[in-house]
């Protein structure tokens with residue numbers, strides 16, 4: 186299908202200063218559209234609209250069942266418009282269309298239904314008291330939720346953020362990433378078609394230091410949810426603390442270990458380690474970016490991992506069967522190429538890849554390094570690209586220590602057929618998710634988040650609801666109670 190200029194008209198609405206910014210096609214570097222650039226004044230307007238919708242509008246006052254029905258309708262509309270949404274996502278981000286349409290869009294509608302299901306099941310407790318008092322807890326929406334999202338999964342991050350916030354009865358101002366403003370605008374249109382009242386959801390396209398910082402600093406924003414780099418996470422946390430102390434949840438970067446034990450099925454481990462790193466052009470916060478392999482299977486693993494990388498199909502993400510599209514933009518492309526050069530200079534062995542593909546767009550060869558050591562930059566930093574680093578280990582205690590030697594703690598993969606080894610590693614690894622003999626399983630009900638500098642709080646699942654709720658204790662004296 187094709188989207189015409191009439192579909193993009195919405196991009197020109199609601200900007201205060203008439204400024205626009207271009208969004209680019211990562212396949213070519215060509216401009217797709219000029220998008221209204223929201224700045225601090227637009228954030229003010231959006232927050233006012235969200236504030237009014239929360240304080241005076243029908244959204245927090247309607248029954249939770251009515252809210253859930255709007256979210257269920259939204260999920261149905263996502264399914265009906267998968268083609269348009271996936272097209273925008275691939276066009277703006279460069280990810281394979283099949284991945285967007287067949288994996289990500291169904292995950293988003295599933296997640297919206299999951300939280301729609303929660304909307305009318307959020308309730309408080311009757312609490313035992315030490316004195317003749319009736320003590321109850323009431324769960325109330327927090328108010329206006331400010332949300333800031335990255336470019337690697339623009340729609341999925343939109344869903345993870347707005348789904349739970351709306352299900353709990355909040356209103357939202359969400360700032361999308363400047364690299365990928367398109368798909369969230371289309372999704373917002375569908376949410377309004379589903380019956381969302383005006384002012385409840387406000388999407389602002391714009392840049393971090395202007396629109397993003399204005400949202401983090403805003404005195405009328407009651408909660409901030411941020412997904413992005415650890416560096417920016419520190420900035421927004423500080424802005425929130427310096428303004429109105431709004432609570433902040435952070436989903437940040439990672440350098441996740443993927444551990445292949447001596448008893449692993451090597452063929453399966455190779456395939457999963459490949460997927461864990463190369464999925465989404467390597468642009469995943471939880472990418473398995475340190476592949477630890479036991480010395481007894483190391484040579485076999487390495488040979489097969491290299492062969493798998495050489496087989497990876499790279500090209501136009503709209504073409505069926507393509508596994509890897511271009512990186513998001515020239516900045517990320519240059520950063521990844523710098524890391525590849527640093528890997529070579531620091532003495533790691535470049536097994537395959539390492540070069541640009543073509544002279545247009547931001548394509549990089551699937552790259553595999555062996556003989557990687559922990560003190561090399563490629564083993565320490567989040568590269569966020571198609572670069573696999575393979576490290577050798579001898580025993581379990583050693584790999585636990587090495588895997589935990591990082592300031593990140595988002596996820597880990599463990600590949601073993603021994604239940605005791607799996608249990609030992611599961612408890613020892615300081616990470617928010619351990620995938621055993623699998624990777625990147627993202628059900629809506631599974632909580633996701635980081636230890637250490639990978640973040641604060643959890644998204645998805647039941648745990649995310651508390652990010653968007655206040656708990657109020659209500660205490661009433663009881664006169665002549667039969668019991669306390």
Ligand SMILES: NC(=O)c1ccc[n+]([C@@H]2O[C@H](COP(=O)([O-])OP(=O)(O)OC[C@H]3O[C@@H](n4cnc5c(N)ncnc54)[C@H](O)[C@@H]3O)[C@@H](O)[C@H]2O)c1
Pocket residue numbers: 333334335336337338360361362363391392393394396397398399401412413414415416417418420421435436437438439469470471567569595634635639640
């Ligand atoms: N843990 C997770 O769930 C998760 C998921 C996806 C991505 N990520 C992380 O996101 C990063 C990649 O995304 P990115 O490059 O877009 O990250 P980024 O930190 O550069 O940008 C993320 C968002 O923050 C905004 N921003 C930038 N500077 C800001 C400022 N001063 N004030 C307020 N907002 C600001 C950006 O405009 C964007 O919307 C990686 O580190 C990745 O690991 C984490």
